[in-house]
Structure formats: C-alpha cells, structure tokens
Amino acid sequence: MQRAWMITLVWAAGALAQSGPRLLLTPEDFARVKALAQQQSWARSVYDAIVLAAEDWPKTHLQRYGLSVWEVPPEGGQWSQHYICKVHGVSLQFHPPDKHVCPVDGQVYSGWPYDQVIYGRRHSESAAAARDNGLAWQFTRRPEFARAAARILLAYADVYLSYPLKDVNNRPDTSGAARVTAQTLDEAVWLITMAWAYDLISDSDALNQAERRHVEQDLLRPAASLIMRNNRGMSNWQSWHNAAIGAVGFTLRDQALVAAAIDGPSGFRYQMRASVQADGVWYEGAWGYHFYALDPLCQLAEMAARAQIDLWAEPSLRSMFEAPLKFALPDGTLPNFNDSGNVSLYNYDRLYELAYARYADPLFATVLGRRARGREALFWGAPELPAAQPPPLPSFVFEASGNAILRARANDHYVAFKFGPHGGGHGHYDKLNFISFWNGGIMAVDPGTQSYAAPTHSTWDKMTVAHNTLVVDERTQSEATGNLHGFALLPDVSAVRADAGQAYRQAELVRTLLLTPEYLVDLFEARARDGRPHRYDWVYHNYGALSSPLPLELYTAFPKSEGYQHLSNARAAVTGHAWQANFDMNQTASTVYGSVWTSVSGIRASYEYSREQASAGRFSGKLSYDFSAASGYILFSTPALSGLPREAPAQLSVMIYGDGSGHRLALRLYDSTDERFVYTVGPVNWTGWRQITASEPQSWSHYLGNNDGVFDPPVKTVSVELSYTAGGPLRGTLYVDEIALEYAGKGWLQVTGFERPLRNLRLWMLAEPGTTVVLGEGLGPNLLVPVPFVMARRQSVETRFVTLLEPWAETPAINAFELLPDERLRIVSDQFEDKLWFDGHSRLEFVRRVEGALRRLALAGQQQLSDEERVLVELPQPASLQVDYAEDGQRAEIALEGEPEGELRLWGPRLRQISINGSALECRREEDYCVVKLSPAMR
Ligand SMILES: [Zn+2]
Ligand SMILES: [Zn+2]
Incomplete structure (x- = not known):
C-alpha cells in the first residue's frame, strides 16, 4: 500500500513539471544521448542508424515482403516455431510475397500457418518502425517521423479489437490466445514496443485528443487486459507480461497496472522471489530462457527507475547477471542444457550494458566491448567502458x-x-x-x-x-x-x-x-x-x-x-x-572461417578451415564455389580484423592453391571506412600453391566507403574475390593460406595462417x-x-x-589407468604418475609425481596427506589446499582455502621457499619438512 501511495506522490509532483516522454527515456535522457552522440563515434553511428531506419520506413519493409503499400496485415501473426520444414525440421526460407521454401530440397509450403508467421514478422517490424520513428522524432524534431509513428499506432488501434483471438493451434478459447500474435507472450513483446512508440510522440501534435483516446482505449488498454487475463505465475512469459502491463501503466499513469506489474501476485517482485533460484539461475535451467526472462526484467526496471522506483536493488536481479559469468564455457557460451541453444554471453552484451551502468561492477564490463556498442549502450549504458579483462575463473x-x-x-x-x-x-x-x-x-x-x-x-x-x-x-x-x-x-x-x-x-x-x-x-x-x-x-x-x-x-x-x-x-x-x-x-568439415558473400543469390560458396592442403602449418582456408545455378562473383572474407597498425599497409601477400579453372581472381583490402581497394590477379591458370604479392594499395582501384582513394587505416578485412569466367568449371575449390601485410618499418605481419589447435x-x-x-x-x-x-x-x-x-x-599421453583395490585411481602418462582419491563428499587426496619427484599435492577436507612412506603435508585443522613444487623441489606454491590457524608442515628436503596464496613466507626447517605458521593475515 505504501508503495502505491509513493507512486501517486511522485506522479503528482512530476505531472506538473514534466511533459514529453517518460517511459524509457525522458527529455533529460535525450539531452544526454544527443551529447554522447556528439562526443563518441560509436554513439554517433547508433544514433545515425536509428534516424536512417526511420527514414527508410517503409521502403525496405515493402521490398522484403513484396508489398506495394504499407498496411496492417489482414490478420494476426502466428507462432514463429511453426516456420520449419515438416520433413527436415529445418527453418524455411521466405520467398516474397507468399512462398515458404525448404532449403534442403526446395519443397514449397503455403497457406496457414506459414503466411501467418510472415504476418507476425510484419507486425513486429511495424511496431519497431513506430518506435524508431518516435526516437527519430525526439532526435531531430522532424514532424514526419512523429506522423509515421502515429500512422502505425492508429492503424493498429483501428484493427486491434477486430483481430480474432487465437492461439498457436488456432484455438480461440485458451488462456494464451492473443490478437496481433498467437500467444500473450508475443503480444506482450509487441505491446512494449507500441507503448513506447506512443510515449515517444506524446509531445508532438501528430495525434489529436480523439486519436489519443482511440489508441489508449482500443489498443493499449485492451492489449494490457488481454495479457492480464493470462496469469502465468512463475515463468518467462510472466516476466514479459509484467513488463508489458508496466509499459502501459507507466505510459498512461495507471497506478493499478503499475502495481500489478511490480507488486501483483505474479509481479516483478514475485518473479524475483520465485523464479530466480538462490544461485542466480532462472528456474527453467535453460540459458536461453534465463536471458529471455532477464530482458523484460531489465526493461521494467528501467521504466520503474523513471518513476523513482528502484527495482535494480533487488539482489536476485543482480545475481541473474553474475551466475552466467561463473557458469560460462571458456569461449563465453553457456551450456545448451534443457530447451536452449548454445547462447553466448557476448550476444547479451546489451543487457550487461545496463548491469554495468547500474551496478558499476567492472566484472560486468568484461562482457562488453567485444562488439560495437548498440542502442542499450547509447540509451542506458555508461558513457565509457573500463578496459576490463575477465579474471580467471575457479570451479x-x-x-x-x-x-x-x-x-x-x-x-x-x-x-x-x-x-x-x-x-x-x-x-x-x-x-x-x-x-x-x-x-x-x-x-x-x-x-x-x-x-x-x-x-x-x-x-x-x-x-x-x-x-x-x-x-x-x-x-x-x-x-x-x-x-x-x-x-x-x-x-x-x-x-x-x-x-x-x-x-x-x-x-x-x-x-x-x-x-x-x-x-x-x-x-x-x-x-x-x-x-x-x-x-x-x-x-x-x-x-x-x-x-x-x-x-x-x-x-x-x-x-x-x-x-x-x-x-x-x-x-x-x-x-x-x-x-x-x-x-x-580435426576433420570436421563444418568449421566455418570468416564469411562469404555472393553477387547473385543462386551462387553457392563456403569458406572453411581445412586440413586437405596447407602451404605452411597444418590448416588452410578452403574456398568452395558452385556457379551451376548462377554466374557472378564471390567474396571470401576474413572476420573483422583487429589490432593491425594504424597505418596504411605497403604490401599484401597471399598464398593461393589454384585449380586451373580460368575463373578470375582479385584481392581486396577494406579500410576503416569500408572503402574497397581491389587488386586484380587475373585468371586462375595455375594448379598448386603460388604466392601472390601486391604492393601500394593506394594505387589499386577503389570504391565505396569514403571513396577518397586514401587508405584510412587500420585494415578492416581481407577478401579473396572469385568471378565466374565462361568456359570454366561450374564447381571447384581453391585454398588460401598465410595472408600477410607488410608495414613500413614493421615488416610483415601475419593476418591469418588458418591454424587451429589439434x-x-x-x-x-x-x-x-x-x-x-x-x-x-x-x-x-x-x-x-x-x-x-x-x-x-x-x-x-x-x-x-x-x-x-x-x-x-x-x-595421447596416458598409458595406464586403473582403479586400485583401495578405491584410489592411478593414472600414468609420459609426463606424470597421479594417484587420486575422492570419498564422494568433501575429502580428496591427489599426488602427482614427475620422474619420481613430487610435483603436485592436493588435499580437501582432511588434515593430512601421506604416501606409502611418509606424511607429505599436515594442517592444524581440516582444510583444502593445492601444493605445486617447482625448481627441482626448492620452491612450493600453495593455494589454501579455509581458515586453519596454527602450523602447516610440508615435506620437502630441498624446500627453501614457500608462498601461500601469492605471498612468500618464512619457513622453519624440521628435518625433511618445512614448517610455516598460518595466520589470518595471509587470506
Ligand atoms: Zn524439407
Ligand atoms: Zn538436453
């Protein structure tokens, strides 16, 4: 009750002082965003891209769907999961205006539900266009943008209640049924965008009073009511429901909706208590859903922040950002357990932008800066990112x-x-x-x-x-x-x-x-x-x-x-x-390198790591082409390069394994403005490896980018261009290796040798x-x-x-593996002999010898560790430690956990130096042992 009262108070004071948008960005936010776009180039390009997207509307949209004029689709959309081939289970490809094609065998699908899935995409793009036009209106104050957003909002207000209710199976009477989409989950995703669009043009005159009423009463409120009817309790659905209900509530200043979204029986705070486990993992145990649920939680927290309600302070919300960092595979992806693909932390950098800005924890910044910063960074992120390296992670x-x-x-x-x-x-x-x-x-x-x-x-x-x-x-x-x-x-x-x-x-x-x-x-x-x-x-x-x-x-x-x-x-x-x-x-053929672009869609090509040929090392890049369906040219490109010198290269060198096909070959360098510098090699009239060297890129032909003929460093991409020549074979393979650039004063730098670990x-x-x-x-x-x-x-x-x-x-190095009668494992390799024992609870013993000498000890939940002859290490109380002997047994590095107090005795007749958790310690010799006094200060 007290909280609802507080909201009233804030709004009463705010209503007089503030006009203009308030849902996710306020006029003060827009002033900040504009200043940031003036100061930082990444912010400028995000800002410009939004204005461009608004200007582009609806041109690209019409082309994509084969339409001549923008209008709302004749009915609501269908579930995107329907868009697969029934035989092969793979995603279909859309050929406008109404063909849905299996990429495996070309089978064409039509009618329900495929057409409706495409309607769904149109609904979702139209909502995004309304939002982007609203943003562009705030950026530029050009009234045509506000009018475009208003047009979309009104068109949906006209049809919303006439779209029949249906679920993913086309049934009208289930609790998940929706109108613009086929489930309240997707309706919520769509509604947040539409509510924001409405909020963004609230200070324009694109909508008159009657039109505003129309949008509020025939679109925003009925959509929120529809979603509220379907209470999903503990679920990722409800997180989106809450954000959508909150979006309408904050936009229309409806306290009942806001209260339901935040403190309702299935509201935000309930989700924090029930759906987030104590270790920060979303209860569904599927990382795709963890992030899918986190997204609307963050959106609602940002909306609430603008009404002076702090949802970011919920510890469970913060723990949802921490858990994936501790859980991630070394490549930053998360296990695809349960209904999830292999999601990458870095693909959720947009959410970590918010986490870093709100919590200022440099750990969250370690996810950022790997890709260009985007909208979330511009709107809600920190202006600058620290150069944070992720710390090494324990188990x-x-x-x-x-x-x-x-x-x-x-x-x-x-x-x-x-x-x-x-x-x-x-x-x-x-x-x-x-x-x-x-x-x-x-x-x-x-x-x-x-x-x-x-x-x-x-x-x-x-x-x-x-x-x-x-x-x-x-x-x-x-x-x-x-x-x-x-x-x-x-x-x-x-x-x-x-x-x-x-x-x-x-x-x-x-x-x-x-x-x-x-x-x-x-x-x-x-x-x-x-x-x-x-x-x-x-x-x-x-x-x-x-x-x-x-x-x-x-x-x-x-x-x-x-x-x-x-x-x-x-x-x-x-x-x-x-x-x-x-x-x-190592043989897996599907390891893709870089990217491929074809001038005509019928050309097929791939760029992969290969062990079939190599001019140096074990691997090369395999360029496969197939002109049998269409002729034109192919670009085989490296991934975006980083770390190359900020100066123009003097020379490019590439090893090419020719196939004697006669197709024409060229090499391209892209500068930092995406200007292409093209060097023509000529027909591939050789077989086997040949080195191709091309100097002075500024003397090559150039186009696009800023097209000033000046190479603006650094080099962004190196591409191999292959053009069809009549009479040549339709299919074939080239290999490329040892791509290198020469810089004045620095010599040759290798761009890639295509090497991969075995x-x-x-x-x-x-x-x-x-x-x-x-x-x-x-x-x-x-x-x-x-x-x-x-x-x-x-x-x-x-x-x-x-x-x-x-x-x-x-x-392989291991040549003995046995389980001894005392349940000890013995593992012997060319390098070491290990004995390992674990009681299944918390007690563990591990001894590694290299050529008979102790190299590593590990002990957990025990006070001492012995081998057949003697005690090797002894602690004052049970604790966990790992000892690594170095320098022929003269030095020992100890990683110690727990807080034992007293003396640690470590065997080592030659030991002269001990360090515990990184700090060097004095030790007392007692015959073959080193004895150190443990104190709380070393932790
Ligand atoms: Zn198929
Ligand atoms: Zn599974």
Missing part, C-alpha cells in the same frame, strides 16, 4: 540449480555437470548429464533444442539417450531432482558427486566426476532398487570422427522408441576387457565382463550434422562404469 557448485562447473587453472578443460531440478516444461530428462570443452571447442555435446514444432524435439532433444548420462531399461528418465553428495574444488583438481534422485523407480544412479587439466574421470554407479537385473546403457556423445580398435559388427538390437530410433550406423562388440575409442575433432579425445573404459560397446551416430544441435556416440550396455543388478576421457593434441 563452482551451484547447489540450488543443481550444477557443477569444473575448471582447471592450467588450461581451458571444462565440464558442466547437471543434477538439479527438472526445469518445468522446458526441462530435459537428462539427470547426471554433462558437457565438456577443451582447447577451444566443445567435446561432449548436448543436442540442445530444435524448434518446438520439429518432430525430433520430443523424440530426441528431451530424451535421456540423447544426453551424456545413463539410461535404465531403454526408457527415458522421469522428472526428478538429483542430490548433491559432495564436492572438492581445488585449482587443478576438482571432484563432484551427485545422484539422479527418482529419475528411475527401479534403480539408483550416482555419478562422480574428477577433472584435471589432462583428463576427466567418470565413475558412474547403477544399482537396482528391486534386487533384480536391469539393462544399464552408459552413453556419450562427442563431436568428431569416432573410431575404435574393437572388432565391431553391425548392430540392430536397439528399440525403435525413446530416442533410440534416431541412433544410426550402429556397430557393436561384446568385450570383457578394458576398451578404448577415439574422437578425432583436438582429439580418447575414451578408456575399464573392464567388466559382458559389456556390449556400441558406436554409431545420433543427432546434434544441427540436424544436418550427425554427432557420433559411444554406448556401453550391461545387464546386471549393480554395476559401475569407470571411464577416463583424455583430450589430446599430437599423441
């Missing part, structure tokens, strides 16, 4: 959402392990699943999700066998919440153990994962609850080409249901011995009589690229799958 356990992120300090080996709550309607039946990453790429893979209308969404994506876990009796798991048994997280040794809860009534599953920089050990236990034998299928999916020395034969024993029907090319062997398989991730993974499972090993292919995140799997099948009451997963580059 984390997310107890509330049930995830463990294991990392190694020494390299980018990473595992995300999932055991938590199911995640509602978007959950997958994949308890104890994990994905992994090493040397720049994903290894263990989750299929993520296809369109919800794709048949494989329910027959594969959600199924247990599609994940890296264990299937009992060939049946998919039940909805369940697993239990964390324990964990130990040290810089280079980490361990976690969890069970699958009630995923299977008939069996208990418990998995332990242990990660080091060099390997991952997986101990997967399955135990019948009914004392009877069951079938246990341990399954693992990994990118690459799979092979095994096992004598494999055709295998046809899989059932035709529960996802197994999608396992193809199955070959199997029965073994009672330890066995191995290898995934070679990546393989060896899987090594210990012996168990009667194990059937099956290799084959399953589906992956891209339905057109199968992903190999390996499965170990056993029939028993109780079993344990003990597996080592070793990523390797040049040659």
